[in-house]
Amino acid sequence: MAQAILERACPKLRSAIGDEAVARLNFTGDLREMLVALEAIQPVLDKAEMQPLSRRWVSICLQHALSIAYKTIDIVDELQDATAQATATLSEYMSENNMFHKYIEERKTGPVFEEAMAVGRGSDKERIIAALLSTQLNIMQVHITILPIFGLACIGKTTLAQMVFNDTHSLQGFDFRVWVHVSPQFDFHTIGNSIICQVSGRGQEEINHASSDVEGMESIMKCLHELLDGKKVLLVLDDLWEEDSIQLQLLKSMLTFLGDKMEVIVTTCNQAIARKICTVEPYRLNRLSDDTCWEIIKKLIRFEGGGEELEKIGREIASKCCGVPSAAREYAGRLDSSRDVWRWKTIRSYIMAFESVPRLPLSSVELSYRSMPPDLRLCFAYCCQIFPTSHIIVKDDLVHHWIALHLIEPSKILSATQIAEEHITRLQDMKEDPNRLFDHALESAVLVEPHTLPKSLAPFDIIHS
Secondary structure (H helix, E strand, O other): OHHHHHHHHHHHHHHHHOOHHHHHOOOHHHHHHHHHHHHHHHHHHHHHHHOOOOOHHHHHHHHHHHHHHHHHHHHHHHHHOOOOOHHHHHHHHHHHHHHHHOOOOOOOOOOOOOHHHHOOOHHHHHHHHHHHHHHHHOOOOOOEEEEEEEOOOOOOHHHHHHHHHOOOOOOOOOOEEEEEEEEOOOOHHHHHHHHHHHHOOOOHHHHHOHHHOOOOHHHHHHHHHHHHOOOEEEEEEEEEOOOOHHHHHHHHHHHHOOOOEEEEEEEEOOHHHHHHHOOOOOEEOOOOOHHHHHHHHHHHHOOOOOOHHHHHHHHHHHHHHOOOHHHHHHHHHHHOOOOOHHHHHHHHHHHHHHOOOOOOOOOHHHHHHHHOOHHHHHHHHHHHHHOOOOOEEEHHHHHHHHHHOOOOOOOOOOOHHHHHHHHHHHHHHHHOOOOOOHHHHHOOOEEEOHHHOOHHHOOOOOOOO
C-alpha cells in the first residue's frame, strides 16, 4: 500500500512545482529534489512490501515510506495555501527520505544459474532449444525470433533461460550472447546501453553507468547497428513487466533492426505480455512434481540417504512446495545439513501448521501485486485486510466501499464504477490462475453477484441490491 500512496504523491508534487505560491516561497528547487527522490524510490519500494512483515527492516522501511508519502501530500497542500509551516515539514521530510534510501536495494539477475535449481528442467530446456532451432531452419522466417517463457513467479523461468543461454553445444554460431535484466522499470535506454556495454566488452561497473556514456535513442541505435551489423546474437530479456502494447511494439521494432539474426528469449509472469511480444508460440513453464522438489532439496542439503524416516519426512515437506523450485530452496535452507529426525519433524510440523502456501522471496501474488496500477493495489489491500477468510462479499457493495473511500477515482473515459468492475475482473482472473496459488491469497475475497447468493446466507448481514 505504501507504493500506491507514494504514486499518488508524485502528481501532487509535479503540480506544486509550477505553482506561483511555491515560487514565491522559493521552494521550487527543494520540491524538484523531492520528486527526483520519490521517483527513485518507486521502482524498488514494492520489493520491501513483498517481504514478510515480521522482518524488522521491512516494517521500518514501510513506515518511512508511508510517512514520506503522506507528508508529501501535506506539504503540497500547505504550500498551495502559502502557509509558513511547510518549511519545517519539508526539512523533516527530507531527513526521513534519506533514511528510507538506506533500506532500498535493487536486485538483478545474470546468466549464471544454480545447478540444483535446474533439476527437472532438462525437457523444458530441450523444447526451448528445439523451438529456436526450428526457426533457423525456416528460410522464410524473418531474421528475428522472440520466444517468451511465461509462468508463475519463482517457477524457474529465469533458471530455464540461463540453462539455454549457457548451452553452447546445442546453440552454436552466435557472435554474441547478451543477458539483460529488464525489471519492472522498463526503459529503452537501459536495455540498449546494456547490450552495447556487453557486446563492446566493457565491465559491469561501466554497464551500471552506461546511461551517462550514450545519450539519446538515436545514438544508441546507431551504436548498436555498428556493433551488431552482420552478427548473430542470442539475447535474453529477463523479467519483463511492461504491459503497454505500444511500448512492446517499439521494443520489437528496435530488436528487428539489430544484427543479421536475433534469437530473443523473454521471461515474464504475464501471459498477455508474452502474447504481445512473441513472434513464435510462447512457452508456458509448469510446476515441478513433488518428487522433483524432493530431489532439489536433497541436492541442496547433500542428502544421500539417512533412513526411511528422514526420507518420509523430507517427501512430506517437498509436497508443500506447490511445485515451485524456490520453495524447495527455502525448505532446504531450513533443513540445512542436519540429519536429526526430531529437528526435521519440528520443521515439518511448523510448515504443515502455519504455511498453507510456501513462503517465497517473491510469490506469484506479490509480483502480480507489483504490476497492479496504484488504485487497484489499494483496493486489493482493502479486501485482504478488511474481510475475514471465506467471507462472502457482494460485488455491488464492494464497489460502493471502494468508491466511498476514494480508493478509485473516475478517469476521463471511465466512471469510477466501470473502473471498479475492471478491477474486480482482474482480481477474479488472478484467483482462477491454473496453478491455484492465488486461491490462498484471495480466499478472503469471494466476490459474488447479489442474485447468486444462497438464501441461507441472507441472515448474515448480506445486503442484496
